[in-house]
Amino acid sequence: MIAYQHNQPLDARNIARVFDASGIVRPTHDLARIARMFDHSNLVISAWADTTLVGVCRALTDHGYSCYLSDLAVDRAYQNQGIGGALLQHVKEAIGDEVSLILLSAPGAMSYYPDKGFSVIENGFLIKRAR
Numbered sequence: 001m002i003a004y005q006h007n008q009p010l011d012a013r014n015i016a017r018v019f020d021a022s023g024i025v026r027p028t029h030d031l032a033r034i035a036r037m038f039d040h041s042n043l044v045i046s047a048w049a050d051t052t053l054v055g056v057c058r059a060l061t062d063h064g065y066s067c068y069l070s071d072l073a074v075d076r077a078y079q080n081q082g083i084g085g086a087l088l089q090h091v092k093e094a095i096g097d098e099v100s101l102i103l104l105s106a107p108g109a110m111s112y113y114p115d116k117g118f119s120v121i122e123n124g125f126l127i128k129r130a131r
Helices: 012-022 031-039 083-095
Strands: 002-006 043-049 052-061 066-074 100-103
Touching (some): 012 052, 066 083, 083 100
Antiparallel strands (some): 002 043, 043 052, 052 066
16 A cells, blocks of 8 residues: 655655656765755655655645746656656645646656646747756
């Protein structure tokens, strides 16, 4: 059984392990940066198989108008069990129906999100990070 936690403090090593095991590309060699990413996010949902972190969803929201979904990662050993969808559902419940949920998808995940209720948008802009 998978248990979900809302804004539970997470260890950067466990987050990096899930990122690496999921296939998502994040700076997992820089644990201090991973810790900052999560310490400064105001909505984190984690998925646990007993005491093992198996999935994580990180977002930034004002709880009134918009929410940016920064990370959605599930360990490959636990994928295709509905964990990613459940993490998204927990985020949607936390932000309510007045808030738009926005994300930038990795190219390999573009087919995942339409099945979860997301629409493709073409009116966005981006200044990429330098490193």
